[in-house]
Amino acid sequence: MTKRAPDVSVSPPRRRSKYTLAPLVLISANVVLFALFFVWPAVIGLVYSFTNYTGVGAFQFIGLDNYQTLFGDSTFYDALSRTLLYTVLFVPLNFVFSLLIANVVVSKHAKGASVARVIFFIPWLLSPIVVGVLWRWLFGENFGLVNYIIHEFGGSAVPWQSNADLSLLVVVMAASWAWTGFSMLLFIAAIKNVPVSYYEAASLDGAGPWRQFISITLPSIAPTSFIVILLNTINAMKEYPVFVALNNGGPGTSNNLLVQYIYETGFKRGQIGYASAASFVLMIILMAVAIIQLIVNRRVENR
Amino acid sequence: MTTTDMPRPVDAGRGRAVSKKRPRRGAGSGGIRRAVSATTLLWLLACLYGLPVLWFVLSAFKPAGDLFSYPLTLVPHDPTLSGFKAAWESANFSQYFINTTIVCVITTILTVGASCCTGYALAKYDNRWLKVFFIGILATTMLPSEVMLAPEFLVVRDLGLYNSFAGIILPAVLTATGCFMFRQFFLTVPDELVEAARIDGARELAIFLRIMVPLSRPIMLTLAILSFQWRWNDYIWPLLMLNDPDKFTVQIGIQSIVGAQNINWSVLLGASVISMIPLIAIFLVFQRYVMGADINAGLKD
Numbered sequence: 286m287t288k289r290a291p292d293v294s295v296s297p298p299r300r301r302s303k304y305t306l307a308p309l310v311l312i313s314a315n316v317v318l319f320a321l322f323f324v325w326p327a328v329i330g331l332v333y334s335f336t337n338y339t340g341v342g343a344f345q346f347i348g349l350d351n352y353q354t355l356f357g358d359s360t361f362y363d364a365l366s367r368t369l370l371y372t373v374l375f376v377p378l379n380f381v382f383s384l385l386i387a388n389v390v391v392s393k394h395a396k397g398a399s400v401a402r403v404i405f406f407i408p409w410l411l412s413p414i415v416v417g418v419l420w421r422w423l424f425g426e427n428f429g430l431v432n433y434i435i436h437e438f439g440g441s442a443v444p445w446q447s448n449a450d451l452s453l454l455v456v457v458m459a460a461s462w463a464w465t466g467f468s469m470l471l472f473i474a475a476i477k478n479v480p481v482s483y484y485e486a487a488s489l490d491g492a493g494p495w496r497q498f499i500s501i502t503l504p505s506i507a508p509t510s511f512i513v514i515l516l517n518t519i520n521a522m523k524e525y526p527v528f529v530a531l532n533n534g535g536p537g538t539s540n541n542l543l544v545q546y547i548y549e550t551g552f553k554r555g556q557i558g559y560a561s562a563a564s565f566v567l568m569i570i571l572m573a574v575a576i577i578q579l580i581v582n583r584r585v586e587n588r
Numbered sequence: 589m590t591t592t593d594m595p596r597p598v599d600a601g602r603g604r605a606v607s608k609k610r611p612r613r614g615a616g617s618g619g620i621r622r623a624v625s626a627t628t629l630l631w632l633l634a635c636l637y638g639l640p641v642l643w644f645v646l647s648a649f650k651p652a653g654d655l656f657s658y659p660l661t662l663v664p665h666d667p668t669l670s671g672f673k674a675a676w677e678s679a680n681f682s683q684y685f686i687n688t689t690i691v692c693v694i695t696t697i698l699t700v701g702a703s704c705c706t707g708y709a710l711a712k713y714d715n716r717w718l719k720v721f722f723i724g725i726l727a728t729t730m731l732p733s734e735v736m737l738a739p740e741f742l743v744v745r746d747l748g749l750y751n752s753f754a755g756i757i758l759p760a761v762l763t764a765t766g767c768f769m770f771r772q773f774f775l776t777v778p779d780e781l782v783e784a785a786r787i788d789g790a791r792e793l794a795i796f797l798r799i800m801v802p803l804s805r806p807i808m809l810t811l812a813i814l815s816f817q818w819r820w821n822d823y824i825w826p827l828l829m830l831n832d833p834d835k836f837t838v839q840i841g842i843q844s845i846v847g848a849q850n851i852n853w854s855v856l857l858g859a860s861v862i863s864m865i866p867l868i869a870i871f872l873v874f875q876r877y878v879m880g881a882d883i884n885a886g887l888k889d
Contacts, residue, residue: 307792308713330739394626412821523734
């Protein structure tokens with residue numbers, strides 16, 4: 286990382302190793318916070334995952350028992366598979382919509398793009414809790430606007446809350462809606478950086494807008510696309526507040542996701558050791574995602 | 589702490605040298621028809637994204653009795669502020685609002701300060717410890733705090749910060765996003781400026797405080813807005829940290845209305861809309877600092 290940074294600096298950073306005190310003073314506050322709130326929890330979390338610690342009193346080392354229990358726990362599997370399903374639905378939906386919107390917003394043919402951009406961005410400002418409340422309000426089974434419209438068109442009420450799959454789908458739509466603005470900003474920046482000459486050359490060759498999008502825009506913004514997918518995957522894997530406010534992981538416990546599972550076992554049932562083990566499984570998934578993305582990203586860059 | 593600074597090195601310089609102008613795709617071909625279709629598509633999508641918020645906000649102006657009365661109407665017949673009043677007065681909501689404001693302001697100030705110092709050190713100095721710490725910050729982007737909920741809770745509790753604002757504020761101050769944003773900015777400041785000040789006999793920290801801090805004002809504002817937003821919208825950490833209802837934040841307050849046996853929609857809508865106001869207001873005023881920012885470097889925390 287450090288090596289590649291000089292791209293943007295005006296002059297290459299020179300060796301200035303004679304200055305030691307000043308930089309250390311400057312980073313000291315963050316170093317302390319890093320040690321206290323990152324290193325320390327990470328270390329004790331790993332240690333506790335091998336114990337039966339409940340948060341108070343003494344604890345015993347129980348080896349891999351927590352992990353064994355975890356992999357025999359159907360609730361954990363449900364939470365894990367629901368989380369993966371949610372991620373698999375959310376990431377592409379968000380990707381397609383934010384890319385589409387970014388393209389329309391930068392198009393010189395579209396009138397009022399700057400106002401529309403603000404409209405697309407506002408959902409991202411809302412807190413996940415409010416997003417959940419808002420979509421609960423839209424998709425209420427007996428009172429929601431969506432079922433009302435379906436009813437007006439002669440359909441019958443859709444069980445948005447009491448059907449587990451539909452209820453997950455509503456969360457997918459809600460979260461995708463809320464995150465579009467952010468992904469859109471990343472895409473807009475990337476699209477604007479594509480050299481105009483590429484498009485001009487393609488026009489001369491008679492390529493239509495769709496062809497230009499596929500052959501020029503998409504490959505040019507590939508690095509940004511990977512970032513969007515990476516970030517959204519991580520965000521989806523750790524989603525919790527939207528679920529809590531929208532349907533509280535319901536109906537029943539069918540849409541309890543990983544973070545909710547960790548929260549429930551760790552804090553409601555006091556099984557800190559066990560929750561730490563679940564956390565580490567989540568961590569390993571996230572790191573795997575990040576590493577895969579890094580490798581793919583590097584390959585694309587070197588192409 | 590969920591950031592990655594991947595996009596920066598990738599995007600930096602990419603194509604910028606060639607042109608900064610918008611791509612003028614297919615200029616001239618089928619002009620009017622394309623303008624109409626692009627504009628139509630744009631506004632169809634804008635409606636799809638804008639209508640939920642509009643419906644939600646307008647609903648909050650309906651009297652409680654009208655909320656569920658059919659046929660549903662977009663615009664309230666006789667708009668009223670009673671829902672907002674009820675929300676503001678019920679369940680300490682005004683107290684939550686003040687609590688959240690205090691937490692957000694203090695966290696934001698500390699985040700901007702700490703990130704500015706760290707970003708400057710990472711950009712303008714070169715020594716082994718900085719490299720080690722840079723990797724450390726990168727690591728925080730891989731491990732979102734959700735992954736360490738339980739151990740982080742224990743650490744904060746053992747530090748004696750449970751049920752205090754400090755317990756919410758301090759763990760949130762170090763953000764990779766903030767450090768990367770400032771580092772990115774200071775890399776663009778010519779080293780000659782620092783050298784010149786050194787030749788004039790300025791001390792290192794004085795150079796930072798007198799020259800660099802004032803230069804970085806736009807980044808400070810951008811990070812301040814982002815940081816304020818993250819903290820305003822935080823839910824799970826304050827929920828874990830706070831025990832005393834007098835210290836609750838707005839998001840916990842709203843969630844507690846949702847969690848009630850029978851949701852009081854009038855109060856819930858009022859409370860939710862009130863909670864949106866500060867962020868929307870800040871955003872509309874400082875829009876260009878968020879939209880125009882090199883947000884590639886500053887990702888969601």
